[in-house]
Amino acid sequence: MLSKVLCYALSGIEGFDVDVETDISSGLTGIEIVGLAGTAVKESKERLRSAIKNSGFIYPAKKITINLAPADTKKDGPSFDLALAVGILAASEQIVTREYKKYVFLGELSLDGKLRAVCGVMPLLISAVQQGYNRFILPADNAKEAAYIDGTEVYACDRLSEVVDFINGNVQLTPVRHTTYESSLKNCPYDVDMSDIKGQTVAKRAVEIAVSGGHNILLMGPPGAGKTMLARCIPTIMPDMTFEEAIEVTKIHSIAGILDGDTGIVTKRPFRTPHHTATIPALIGGGAKAMPGEVSLAHNGVLFLDEMPEYQRHTLEALRQPLEDKKVTVSRVQRTVDYPANFMLVASMNPCPCGNYGSKTAECKCTPREIRNYLGKISGPLLDRIDLQIEVDNVSYSEFTDRTALETSKDVKERTDRAREIQRLRFADNGTICNAQMTNAMIKKFCPLDDNCERLLKRAFEKLNLSARATTRIIKVARTIADLDGQENISEKHIAEAIQYRSYDRKFND
């Protein structure tokens, strides 16, 4: 007997349909899987035998041939298990109806016949729906994730036997109820809040500006000054993700297998902190399967590089292209995949190897050469992509800050949301969404400076010894400050404030 069962597989973040064809004939007992099946698929033979047996069915003692069509595309992962089992049971006529042809099957089998969750369900379902498939049978643990996709009829099962009973018409299942994104958005509190940070007024303000305009930011300060804490607060004041953004993020996280099964969708903006020993493939994406890297996992969120000069130089340089293009192309022998990588870069660093350069309280023991080598790890082109550079300082605030009421993330977020809205309207026809992404032409158009501003800029440059390439950065940041201020035009005070956020230039220029 021959059977044909539908399954789905992923290539990057796009899915494609796979026909699982099973033929059972007389001959030497055994099972052969063909069609460029990877190791995990080949290994499923053993899982199939046990799972079928332990679910109360008979594993046919005949020659079983399984073909995964199209046969010229590489397939890997355990998500074919369920489809293979259904194929064998249908071919051996233990499934008695033709109902199984209506569904797409996804799921991994455990030896006792239970269904285990698989990675990448969200992108699989999205592709499948686009290609006209809308009925799915999935492991129960993947149900939450699948519930967000419109236009689907998803049945979640716990065991193989349940699947067979359902197809044979012995039990009735109700499809998984759809969840709306809005409902899940509500219950996702962050575990940090801006009001937890005492003092650091300058840094907080800079972070607010950075988030408003989508600017990358560099936090400089001695160890223990609270750079990481500040960075962690950044997602809490970023605008809520739209459903489309959430789906994009969830797709990537689903492929990487880091999706939280309880929520099924990523509602919080990602905050990724790769360790400084991270390799280029870990950061950018790669491996035999061309998996997404940290820059893609941080898509629509924050990529935080703690102690940036500790990263290997070539790893940092690899960030330049995704920072520019907002996506990465990962090419490997078997596949080439485009992953989105639109993240906000937040970096922190000590001012020198010992951390005390310019400190009030401790003496810096580093030689100028050491400091230069340390700073030299961050190249000019990379620094050029960081609009704000601020100093985070290590002081005890008890005296003068306990009095002031501290703003919560919610308060700050109201302002950043407003500034984002202004930008959205401004760039509606330009394909950009925030000030940081303005091109030179756009700067000319949207950031006209009056004579006073020009004069101020010129004077500040001479006085503070700023580098020429700081100009566009200062103007972009001034545009964002003006937006926060609700002003149509950039005025002197906006320029003046923007100049204050060039600490790196000022600190190391003399």
Next chain:
Amino acid sequence: MTEFNDTEALLLLNTIDGIRLKRRHALLAIARPGELLTRIDYYREKIVGIIGSDLFEKLKDALRRNLLDREKDDLYKHGITAISVYDARYPENLKEIYEFPALLYCKGDISLLKKRGISVVGTRNASRYGLNVTRDFVTEFSRAGLNVTSGFARGIDTMAHKSALDAEGSTTAVIASGLDICYPAENRSLEDRILKEGGLFVSEYRLGTAPAQFNFPERNRIISGLSEALFVPETRIKSGTMITVNHAVEQGKDIFIVPANINQPSAEGSNLLLKQMQGALVLSPDDVLDEMGVPHGVKEQKETLQLNIYEMKILEILEKSEAHFEELIAATGLNANELQNVVFNMEMNDLIERTSGNYFTLK
């Protein structure tokens, strides 16, 4: 027989590695160097008595091989003038010191050798305070027309050279290596700037001499010797600056020192010196200039600025001590962004200065 003048003879003597300061001075005690080398065979016995016969042979060999032309070519290529102690251009100040340098290699404006001046030296790892003192004092010295001599090292020295040039004054750098070597290498742009803006480089070492450790204390006697006074903004206890101070004391120069924070490691030497010689204490550039008898104009009045209420409040606070941004926020009641604007304007008007870690001080 070839005739040598004094400068030529000293250039030749410098090519012999074994003849350093002491032996050279002993040789010069025999006769003037030109005479000595022109009639080398006549003085043979006395010379051998000082440098031994091996070195004497080397010296004769150097004369025979006519090394002089090469030496002169090298000097010409680097734009260097060699000035011997017998030269009219040699500074009188320097002749009076113990073991004066017999030959000076000079690059730049050699008239500065005879210009009235003050030497400024200090620690390499200077504090913000030390650097500020250096800048403020040197600026006034330059305005009063003094040449500022220093050692081209990191920290205070570099600041002294820069500040003199910034104030459109002249400056002399005395270095411990050959003039073709820039040490420390990161000061290469400063070297160019000093030469371009009419400064002077001086060394007693032949071209190609590396900045060896033992050159520095020797060099320090020239720094103090070139000027009539020595100003020390900030120094550690164990340092080249202390050696320079000792030279200055021996040479009978005036020494001026500013007091510093007693907890500041980079200024421990300053405070120790002050304890020993309280007469050296100065509190302003005018103290130094008065002591040296240099006329100086009344300090130019800063343009009167109309201050607003916040600026006055900030000045009032900073007059007491430096303050952090947070303190200023608490005192003025302004928002972070408003205060950023106020302090930026004050900074632009030279009223205050932002130091690291978001602290502010009066300028």
